[in-house]
Amino acid sequence: MTEEIIIAGFGGQGVLSMGKILAYSGVMQNKEVSWMPSYGPEMRGGTANVTVIVSDERISSPILNAFDTAIILNQQSMDKFEKSVKPGGLLIYDPNGITTHPSRKDINIYSIEAADEAGKLGLSKVFNMIVLGGFLKLKPLVAPENIHKGLEKSLPARHHKMIPDNENAIEIGKGLLKPLNVLN
């Protein structure tokens, strides 16, 4: 099993930390993982993206041109990464702020209204965990107990009181997916 994922959105949406929690959960499940951020000027206010690879085998390139899954959280990232999903792959996106919706017919497409839900919960910080929940519903790469460990390892101790909120958000996310294009 090898899952190659791009997570892309605005800086501040928790893109990098979502990837880190997924990667650390993978380590806890004894998987090979790679977390490769875009950094530098892109991180300073503009778009942010991270490539996460979770695998049972030694990981070859941390840099990829095609992905099994794209998790897309803004329009610039949609423009850039919709075309990079492998045929038969998966695209999950939050429609909030998206003007040009994905149109490919050869990939699975789901929307998840995570920003909306995080607003309703009054917990804007768990937005990324709602999205992660949606992803894990479709691709259960890591067991819940290892996500718990991944959260413990990824979050600084002063934020450990937020772990239940994060886990709750993951569960909520699992129920929020809307299938838009599903291949047989």
Place this chain on the structure above:
Amino acid sequence: MGELRLMKGNEAVAEAAVRAGCDGYFGYPITPQSEIMEYLMAVKPYETTGMVVLQAESETASINMLYGGAGTGKMVMTSSSSPGISLMQEGISYMAGAELPALIVNVVRGGPGLGTIQPSQADYFQAVKGGGHGDYKMIVLAPASVQEMADFAKLGFDLAFKYRTPVMILSDGAIGQMMEKVELFDPIPRRTDAELIAQCPWAATGKPKEREHVIITSLDLDPAGQERVNLKLQAKYRQIEKDEVRYELIGCDDAEYLFIAFGLSARICQKSMDLARAKSIKVGLLRPITLYPFPEKQVAEIAKKVKGILVVEMNAGQMIEDVRLSAGCSVKIEHYGRFGGIIPAPDEVVRALEKQIIGG
């Protein structure tokens, strides 16, 4: 099994240095390697192992602090990125001349000049051919993973002391900034003064009555004396070339074509191999792990067996010169490179192989 962590390459090399028993780190911040000193300042080894962590006033100061620390037999390291490493070249040459062990980590960014903060491999020549003056060599290790950033800190110190020579880890901004699973080796206690004096009789550790002065210098104004120094250094380099070549072969048994790449480029080429083999192109990979000493014999041997070689580097063509010198046959050898901080994608490397080697 050692402790498992998800770490950045920069964090891994820092943690491994502490665990290897490093006595002192001296450095000056520069992107994309500032996490090395940040990590050391956060874990505070000066409160646990007693290791010194010092932000110097400049890179020039850092490398000269290294010279001083190494002269007393201490296990010392510095790190920087390309422009900062350029500033250190005088000191590296002096350390090679004075036969001082030290670990220098270069997390390479795109150049020339201030260039960019994005990853690059454009410091190959500087590292391998001697960026400083004089006839010297430095062992150069090229990690291709976060795990190797940790492992090579230990290996780097071992080789530095085995041969009394500066050792460089030539990494890049991507290996430094990316996170991967790392298995950390168990901590090794720092050497006591008694152990250091016993293991490093050449070090300036205070003069007891029963022995002569130890003099740490790279200066000998007598040409005959300076030639002897050079002959000794060259003999040491021949020994290193004989015993310390490290490399990895992947998918070479049935290979008709070959990638040669180091560090991050070698990781990208592994994915390119998968893509090419899915198209029935039988391509293998030779990854030099030591850039000096370069795996000359291995390149010569495999060059006879393949139809063409693509050297993939994040520079304008540097290691390819060593590949061509080593190959010793008429096999086609071409270069594919991206520079200035651009990282080649696996599919473009396959297209380059098809265009430059198979179709060309």
